[in-house]
Amino acid sequence: MNTGSILSAENLTIRFGGIAALAEVSFDVVPGQITGLIGPNGAGKTTCFNCITRLYQPASGTITFNGEDISRVPAHKVIERGIARTFQNIELFGSMSVLDNVQVGVRGGRGRCVAREMLDYVGLGDMANRPVRSLAFGARKNVELARALAAKPQLLLLDEPAAGFGFEEIAVLGETIKRVRRDFNTTILMVEHQMQLVMGICDRIIVLCSGKKLADGDPAAIASNREVIDAYLGGGC
Amino acid sequence: MNLRVIVTALFAVLVIGLPWLIPGFLTFELTYVGAYAIAILGLVILIGNSGQISLGHGAFVAVGGYTVAVLLQNLGLPYGFSLPVAALVCGLLGIALGAVALRLESVYLALATFALAASVSPLLKRFKHLTGGVQGISMPSAHAPPALAHVMSSETWFYYLTWGIAAVLFALAYKGLHGRVGRSLRAIRDSEIAAIAFGVNPVFYKTLAFGWSAAYAGVAGALLAIVTAYVSPDVYGIPLSLTLLAGVVMGGLDLMWGAVIGGIAIEFLPLWAQRVNPALSSVVYGVAEVAIMMFMPIGIAGALMRIKAARS
Amino acid sequence: MQELAQQVVSGLATGSIFASMALALVLIYRSMNVINFAQGEMAMFTTFIAWQFMQHGVPIWLAALLTLIIAFLGAVLLERAIIRPVEGAPPLTIVIVTLGLLTTFNGLAGWIWGYVVKAFPSPFPSTPIEIGGVGFSAQDLGVIGVSLGTLLLIYLLFSRTKLGLALRAASLYPAESRLAGIRVSWMMALGWGLASVVGAISGVMIAPVVFLDPNMMQGIIVYAFAAAVLGGIESPLGAVVGGLLLGVTLAILGAYVGFIGTDLRLPVAFGIIIIVLLFRPAGLFGHVQQRRV
Numbered sequence: 001m002n003t004g005s006i007l008s009a010e011n012l013t014i015r016f017g018g019i020a021a022l023a024e025v026s027f028d029v030v031p032g033q034i035t036g037l038i039g040p041n042g043a044g045k046t047t048c049f050n051c052i053t054r055l056y057q058p059a060s061g062t063i064t065f066n067g068e069d070i071s072r073v074p075a076h077k078v079i080e081r082g083i084a085r086t087f088q089n090i091e092l093f094g095s096m097s098v099l100d101n102v103q104v105g106v107r108g109g110r111g112r113c114v115a116r117e118m119l120d121y122v123g124l125g126d127m128a129n130r131p132v133r134s135l136a137f138g139a140r141k142n143v144e145l146a147r148a149l150a151a152k153p154q155l156l157l158l159d160e161p162a163a164g165f166g167f168e169e170i171a172v173l174g175e176t177i178k179r180v181r182r183d184f185n186t187t188i189l190m191v192e193h194q195m196q197l198v199m200g201i202c203d204r205i206i207v208l209c210s211g212k213k214l215a216d217g218d219p220a221a222i223a224s225n226r227e228v229i230d231a232y233l234g235g236g237c
Numbered sequence: 238m239n240l241r242v243i244v245t246a247l248f249a250v251l252v253i254g255l256p257w258l259i260p261g262f263l264t265f266e267l268t269y270v271g272a273y274a275i276a277i278l279g280l281v282i283l284i285g286n287s288g289q290i291s292l293g294h295g296a297f298v299a300v301g302g303y304t305v306a307v308l309l310q311n312l313g314l315p316y317g318f319s320l321p322v323a324a325l326v327c328g329l330l331g332i333a334l335g336a337v338a339l340r341l342e343s344v345y346l347a348l349a350t351f352a353l354a355a356s357v358s359p360l361l362k363r364f365k366h367l368t369g370g371v372q373g374i375s376m377p378s379a380h381a382p383p384a385l386a387h388v389m390s391s392e393t394w395f396y397y398l399t400w401g402i403a404a405v406l407f408a409l410a411y412k413g414l415h416g417r418v419g420r421s422l423r424a425i426r427d428s429e430i431a432a433i434a435f436g437v438n439p440v441f442y443k444t445l446a447f448g449w450s451a452a453y454a455g456v457a458g459a460l461l462a463i464v465t466a467y468v469s470p471d472v473y474g475i476p477l478s479l480t481l482l483a484g485v486v487m488g489g490l491d492l493m494w495g496a497v498i499g500g501i502a503i504e505f506l507p508l509w510a511q512r513v514n515p516a517l518s519s520v521v522y523g524v525a526e527v528a529i530m531m532f533m534p535i536g537i538a539g540a541l542m543r544i545k546a547a548r549s
Numbered sequence: 550m551q552e553l554a555q556q557v558v559s560g561l562a563t564g565s566i567f568a569s570m571a572l573a574l575v576l577i578y579r580s581m582n583v584i585n586f587a588q589g590e591m592a593m594f595t596t597f598i599a600w601q602f603m604q605h606g607v608p609i610w611l612a613a614l615l616t617l618i619i620a621f622l623g624a625v626l627l628e629r630a631i632i633r634p635v636e637g638a639p640p641l642t643i644v645i646v647t648l649g650l651l652t653t654f655n656g657l658a659g660w661i662w663g664y665v666v667k668a669f670p671s672p673f674p675s676t677p678i679e680i681g682g683v684g685f686s687a688q689d690l691g692v693i694g695v696s697l698g699t700l701l702l703i704y705l706l707f708s709r710t711k712l713g714l715a716l717r718a719a720s721l722y723p724a725e726s727r728l729a730g731i732r733v734s735w736m737m738a739l740g741w742g743l744a745s746v747v748g749a750i751s752g753v754m755i756a757p758v759v760f761l762d763p764n765m766m767q768g769i770i771v772y773a774f775a776a777a778v779l780g781g782i783e784s785p786l787g788a789v790v791g792g793l794l795l796g797v798t799l800a801i802l803g804a805y806v807g808f809i810g811t812d813l814r815l816p817v818a819f820g821i822i823i824i825v826l827l828f829r830p831a832g833l834f835g836h837v838q839q840r841r842v
Binding site: 344347351360475483516517522527 | 582583584586631634635640641642644645646649650651652653654657658659663664767774778814815816818819822823826830
């Protein structure tokens, strides 16, 4: 384990019905960096997130965050350790207003105040009192982001933030993520399929394939990695 | 905001003043409304706010009623003491059921609690020496305390007892549902995994909702037993649980004051429907439930609020 | 020994009713992940319709046939009109809708026919049938025969016919089935129709024994739930095995375990439901569902 890392996964293994969704996966996330987690469908990326956020219990392996072994921490206590996330299929609280949704993310006092600040930050300040159900897709993704930011996390997990976005929206998203890293001084780990985004803003990329780690390095190294290219072109791994 | 305070104040005045203006039997019926409203409020908390379905709350109404009856009969305990005991017993049983419910997804939970509702009557009949079996337990009719007896009739006393307790329980629910507890419950209801990701402990809140709603159902059962001076097994079965469900659906699943509307509905509908046909109330409940869930899941109270919001 | 054999057969008879109702529940659950809480009341209602036919002089077998047709068509109509619009709704909504149907059918039956218990003629003779020197009730044997026969027909329909294949495909792989040209939503309606027919047969079988009144199925549906859960809520075979097993178990417990007797059978069913759901949610024949986030 790299002592300079903020998050460290060691030999993570988890099985669903006999198939290893993750098999001895190990990686480190360097503080302050934007790290991409990529791989073909079924590679185990979201499973990885769910292990980190403790929704799943790995069969073996450890997860260390800020030097603390969080492998046994209950899922609802992950946020207070400083890890917040967004979801691949937007998971907002449909019966609540936009502001109330964001407020759920706030740790500590001044809930409504902090929530409003976060909404302003993502440009949704004037939607605060609308029912969150009435917002368009892109706006709902921003509410999720605001909710995660409201927790002032040290590590922000973004699960396919570009899913459903077009070319221009992805470019805007890239700028937003870089801005978030700078303004909130937070580390970002991002599952993503959009190579344009991944190659554009990630400092480092981890590649998973069929539950195993295939490669790990900076964008240039990954882009020229033979095995990675083969995996994406359908050759399996 | 001001409107809410004014309406509540007017409602309070109405509730306090009514018994002096209406005949005794109507006061009696409104007492039942109050007790049902408490039970339905419990379901508002459980089904409406935490999203867990229980078709077995008739069981807690039964336990509440029988606790009062048994304590009176065997220990001579006056209901001033047995009421809180009933609430406590039901609260604990509710937490136990809630712990089991954590492992059951909605449809299975509905199945299991349906079976629970069906089991109440057989269990009550079987343990005769405690519960009086099929015949139930008759209690001496309680009266107003001596200090008040010459000012008001027993009916009026029970009315104030019930609505007074209801007021306290509603205030408590208001505080809870509008605060952190309510937000956490509704977050779990809307998206449990997001709630967990943002610090809400589902085990704690879901069992809390069960215990809380069970305690309220128990209080309702205790009040009904005191007012009726009689408990018997056949009153507490699937029909009661389904009637309470109809009440919470008609009132508006997640609206507190919808519980009062639900209580009015389930007390008076059968009385009026009887004149046409004894089975009519079931048909009305059933059709109302289907129609409301298809077209207007927010219930009557919710619809009224939408109308008010649309006007402003 | 004789008594044991009689209890077992009696248990198999009630068990085959449980099995049929459980199968009806499973049929619908497999196709649309919905527990039809109203299954029992629908069966009761159709039994009343059969009774009404017989009041007008229609012979019992013809009345039963007409009733099955009405049960089928009625259920298809119900699915189209009421269930289809709420198909995608949260589970809570659908549960309440089917409960509303339960209450409605119960009330309608009470309204039309009243709550006075009525006798319902049995299609089977009342003289005992001797097998191996033991006298068994013809009613029991008849119920077992008809119920298992019905279950066999359903099995053959699903496994040997094109329609059955379409039904299975539609419930397991709706998107792919549509691409293959199967009218998936009509398959769902068909599922309801079949379940209703199975229920109607059960109603006609049980009414002679428990007598006909609007509340006659309220206990039985609980046992059907227990049987379905015990067998595995997605497994038709499980429903049948679960039902028979439950029927025999309750009969034996009732006769030989004094503490339970016939009074605590419903709590036993409740106990079975809880224990199975807590410790082996997939039941005897179901598959464990992994919860994927």
